[in-house]
Amino acid sequence: MATQSVWRPNIKELARRELKTRPVESGHRLCAGCGAGIIIRQIAMAARKSIVWINATGCVEVATTIFPYTSWNVPWAHNAFENAAAVASGVEAARKKLSRVGRFANDPDVELDYDIVVLGGDGGTYDIGIQSISGAFERRHKFMYVLYDNEAYMNTGIQRSGGTPFGARTTTTPVGKVIKGKPLFKKPIMDIIVAHQIPYAATISSAYWNDAIAKLRKGFEADGPAFIHAFSTCPLGWGSAPEDTVKIMRLAVETCVFPLYEVTNREYRLTGPSISIAKNPARKKPIEEYLKLQGRFRHMFKPENKWMIDKFQGWIDKQWEALLKRAGY
């Protein structure tokens, strides 16, 4: 089994850290109930030193930076949609070289001792950005890639992505008379990432803040690239109530739609409630409890579409069983 993190987040300490390290100021334009805002704060709470943020094109970029304003209190750069991991590769290479030769050693205005975080949505990660991520991970650049997965292209108007789940209604997988929602399943992004044999990969749900922050810290401390798959509720795209954001994040874990685990040097380990579900399968909730809070799945509850819920449940069960096997259950 992988070793446990030594660093245990303490909620009072985190609250203090957040005030000090707050990366994004209030007044940004993320929607009420957006999961990404919570994830950003949790990343900062887990920081061990200063952070340089690289952002792929997406909701977070658009909602935090409309010129001449910026919400960012930390160095932040956005280039394009598909290349955030490549940009981070360059930043890391520069930091390495400049630190090695002590370029700014005598300049009190420059700090080179920082961690690099890349923030990308599901479009920028599952789809258009997969190549640059794969390349950067093969080259072993030291940065943490955080995927905030809201399961569609929300910024451009809720089009389906490789991360969109089965059955979900999006603007390019509408619920029509013949085809109802997305007919395909979600791409197994974690499997693809883990195949790169990077030192650390984990899934997080912000509802389990201590689990999330401990994993983010491990990502920062990893000896090489780290990948965090963060589940990110999107009230706008999912048709959910803003106040249900965290509840949905919790239900995703409790139904095994989004199990919590980490992979340290190819070794799988379940974490948080996913452990208790593994030990006591009766605790695994049916996916209806997760689906029913979201408008994007509403059509699946019509009697004639019940097969969709069954099909989705069947797929989830299989994914979960495969994960259990890998994690040694």
Next chain:
Amino acid sequence: MQDYGEQAMMALNGDEAVAWAVKQSNVDVVAAYPITPQTIIVEKISEFIHNGEVDLEFVKVESEHSALSASWGAALAGARAFTATAANGLALMWEILYIVASTRTPVVMTVANRALSAPINIHNDHSDSMGARDSGWIQIYSEDAQEAYDNTIMAFRIAEEAMLPVMITLDGFTISHTLQNVSVLPDEAISNFVGIREIPRIKLPEIHGEKEVPLMLNPKYPVSIGPLDLYDYYFEHKVQQNEAMKASIPVIEKAHKEYGEISGRSYEPVHMIPYRTEDADVVILGLSSAMSVVKKVVDQLREDGKKVGAIRLRVFRPFPADIIRKELSGLTAVGVLDRSLSFGAEGGPVALEVRSALYSSLSKPAVYNYIYGLGGRELSPKLIAKAFNELLEVKVEPENPTVKYLGVRE
């Protein structure tokens, strides 16, 4: 002025000459992907690194798109960054070319000019860099391996002072793979000429104490680079960017002058170099290595008493319209060589610009455009002589076709 001693005469091909320039220019990060005929640049740089002859980080990226993206990241993090590419590689960078230029990031890139697909063809023409002419990069075209070396070195000075990316081109194979004598300056001379990259400083807003701080990814003084910018500011930013391009003209001239002082090669008058044009009636203007052949033909025709000359354009962006207008006004005819097509346009990119610059001249020459050498097709002295003779007999008649192909089967 400091005496650095003798320049070393080396037998190098154009790619190797560029690699030498990179090795000597205190480059911190190279990010590149192999593509013919640029490959020797990245091979040679790798050799230098593996033999401990240079200390730089070489990010061996998985595509040209990532090559330029990583160069951008490196430059923002405070490094001097270099990349190299050709043809389809440059086409793949297209999106990022604009972003690098529009964020005023001083990346230097060498392009070993090669024809764009399809059909796939690895040989020289200018369709790649001409396709990038509107992307906001300074473009300087090299005539030979020596100039590829010199231009690459000067590019770092120009890019960092103008805060604009610079593209140095050399003709694929004709220069990139052809062994030539190249004078290489001592390491120290180049190191002192380019210095260590200086980070531009920006003034903090008053509430933060009016301090000048480095403009880079730096936790001490955070900046947001690459924000969303809508119709209320975007237009002004684009105009400023265009102004920056114009403002780079004296920066380019200064770098050449100072480089001339240490190397003896200043390529004056920098933007375009006239050859035997003083009393010429007819001139052929073009870019890069083909102009070596044109100059030979000028010599031959001059022996026959024909008043011909040549102009080699070096700096294509920013386009030296005023200088072109001054130099070409009063001539009888100008033949403009283009090694690429602008499909559906009234001529190749160079001809379009030259003709446009001459429009406001009161004594404009006839402008004929010769498209030549696509996909590496040879441009023989015979063909050039044919063009000159045509221009010497030119009659300005509107029904004459002004765009012609040189060396194409009919």
